[in-house]
Amino acid sequence: MAQQLTIFVENRPGRIKSVSDILMANNLNIWAFAIQDRGEFGLIKVVVDRPEQARLALADHGFACALKDVLAVTAPDKPGNLDRLTTALLNSNVNIADAYGFVTPNDRQGMCFLEIKNAQEVNLEEVVTAAGFTIVKDEDLYEV
Amino acid sequence: MDVLFWNKEMETLPRPKLEELQLQRLQKTVEQALKTPFYQRRLGKAGISSGGSFRNLKDLQNVPFTSKDDLRKNFPFGLLAVDLDQVVRLHSSSGTTGIPTVIYLTQEDLNRWTDLVARCVVATGCTKKDVFQNMMTYGLFTGGLGLHYGAERVGMTVIPIGGGNTQRQVQVMKDFKTTTLHITPSYLLHIHTKLAEYNMDPGELFLKRAFLGAEPYSENTRRKLEELYGIDAFNSYGLSEMNGPGLAFECVYKRDMHVWEDAYIVEIIDPGTGRALEDGQKGEVVFTILTRDAMPLLRYRTRDLAFLHPEACPCGRTHRRLSRILGRTDDMLIINGVNVFPSQIEEVIMSIPEVGTNYQIQIDKTGALDRLTVKVEIYAKMFTGEASAIDALKTRITEKLRASITINPRIELHEPGVLPAFEGKAKRVVDRREAL
Numbered sequence: 148m149a150q151q152l153t154i155f156v157e158n159r160p161g162r163i164k165s166v167s168d169i170l171m172a173n174n175l176n177i178w179a180f181a182i183q184d185r186g187e188f189g190l191i192k193v194v195v196d197r198p199e200q201a202r203l204a205l206a207d208h209g210f211a212c213a214l215k216d217v218l219a220v221t222a223p224d225k226p227g228n229l230d231r232l233t234t235a236l237l238n239s240n241v242n243i244a245d246a247y248g249f250v251t252p253n254d255r256q257g258m259c260f261l262e263i264k265n266a267q268e269v270n271l272e273e274v275v276t277a278a279g280f281t282i283v284k285d286e287d288l289y290e291v
Numbered sequence: 292m293d294v295l296f297w298n299k300e301m302e303t304l305p306r307p308k309l310e311e312l313q314l315q316r317l318q319k320t321v322e323q324a325l326k327t328p329f330y331q332r333r334l335g336k337a338g339i340s341s342g343g344s345f346r347n348l349k350d351l352q353n354v355p356f357t358s359k360d361d362l363r364k365n366f367p368f369g370l371l372a373v374d375l376d377q378v379v380r381l382h383s384s385s386g387t388t389g390i391p392t393v394i395y396l397t398q399e400d401l402n403r404w405t406d407l408v409a410r411c412v413v414a415t416g417c418t419k420k421d422v423f424q425n426m427m428t429y430g431l432f433t434g435g436l437g438l439h440y441g442a443e444r445v446g447m448t449v450i451p452i453g454g455g456n457t458q459r460q461v462q463v464m465k466d467f468k469t470t471t472l473h474i475t476p477s478y479l480l481h482i483h484t485k486l487a488e489y490n491m492d493p494g495e496l497f498l499k500r501a502f503l504g505a506e507p508y509s510e511n512t513r514r515k516l517e518e519l520y521g522i523d524a525f526n527s528y529g530l531s532e533m534n535g536p537g538l539a540f541e542c543v544y545k546r547d548m549h550v551w552e553d554a555y556i557v558e559i560i561d562p563g564t565g566r567a568l569e570d571g572q573k574g575e576v577v578f579t580i581l582t583r584d585a586m587p588l589l590r591y592r593t594r595d596l597a598f599l600h601p602e603a604c605p606c607g608r609t610h611r612r613l614s615r616i617l618g619r620t621d622d623m624l625i626i627n628g629v630n631v632f633p634s635q636i637e638e639v640i641m642s643i644p645e646v647g648t649n650y651q652i653q654i655d656k657t658g659a660l661d662r663l664t665v666k667v668e669i670y671a672k673m674f675t676g677e678a679s680a681i682d683a684l685k686t687r688i689t690e691k692l693r694a695s696i697t698i699n700p701r702i703e704l705h706e707p708g709v710l711p712a713f714e715g716k717a718k719r720v721v722d723r724r725e726a727l
Contacts, residue, residue: 153676155681155704155706156706157705157706157709162706183678187703187704188681188705188706190676190678206671207487209707210671210706210707211669211670211671211674211707212674212676213675214676215676
């Protein structure tokens, strides 16, 4: 399963850069990122090619950060695809805590990352595949 | 538990004998005080003209209090009771709030002080086999030299390194297999945050114990430090006006600090009325020093709040125990009419594992109301990445604080290492209300 690194940062200028500086210095490649604004602080969420190395590098600089499993799903960029995915997940009682997605303009491929609250209770692979979507394989995301 | 004594006879002297000795020494001290212009005036006004007029210890309550202000007003020599050529040492407070306060010692005074410090050190289990790294500031401050002399008298290997330069401190601990530290609690916390940076684990050190002093801190901070380093941490209490360290110290039982009552008379008073309180009641601590010829001080008001334990200690010492300092009569904050001590807030913060050891208390005025903000740092190792867990943490801190201080604080979460950590005396309170 894909891994997302969540980093606690104060909400003031320069904090995103302080994270990206460290990722760059370690030659880490970012697949996706999102930021959750929580007022005085924010949570930066990143998916990178070497999650554990990124976590250690940030922790070494004193950051509070944690890795968690997220569901990474791809689908062709077509109207109604997100609805088909959320319908399939709802039918299996999957509880989505957080999500972010994007489309790569050149190959018109949609990709989304989902934080699932009850991932243990559901066979996510089965639900997603049955609905005609693809779960991104670890070897496609990570340097092995 | 192994209980060691430096001066067993004196440390376990039965109370009636101890009080008899106190009275004798008090009479002598009053005689000595009457040699100073300050006490001639002060005691004269109270109708006291000789030490012999003291029939029992209760008579001490007829003596007016001495305050820090008295020391300042009589700077520099107004309380000196011997010729200056008898004085072998002087110490002074930092004087950050105005004129410094100075104390003087004769060779005998210094000798007696050193002996009291030796008692403290041995009471914690130290022997001549221990290596003592003294990380307190040397110089005019009493903490550095006081412990230095005491540890040396016991025969410990003393490393007079002083404060600061964290990396070197840690290297010295390792190189010389330091067993015992004398350090401020905030600095010891700070060093722990640096160990990873130096690729060092507390397990590689040889530390057995630390003497913590020079600033107030909570019981939870002590436990945290003991866990982080795998040591015993002992509370030390002293103030320069009473010679500094050696006044009150914990024994191996760590159930608060024995005051050496053959050398000091300790009283707890109501800071408002000046009335003496019973053992067990919290109030302002007042000391009379009985073993300093160069500069006697009678009923000196410390402005520190604490209480005396009425029960005996299992170590067998008959000298009563003073609680940790619960606050200052002058650092008490009044927030929307409620009395709040920073130590109450620290106690709560240290009991919550998800936040770090640095914190800051800020008070602002919004309209007519005071607003209390407590800033804490997320503790990196306990971070789960869940936004909901952070919300729950904030609620938990708020509720715990409200239960303790009855005020609803605003909690501000910060990244680890962002709030100022001080290598000396920690300054945790930022009061941004305008002075009236």
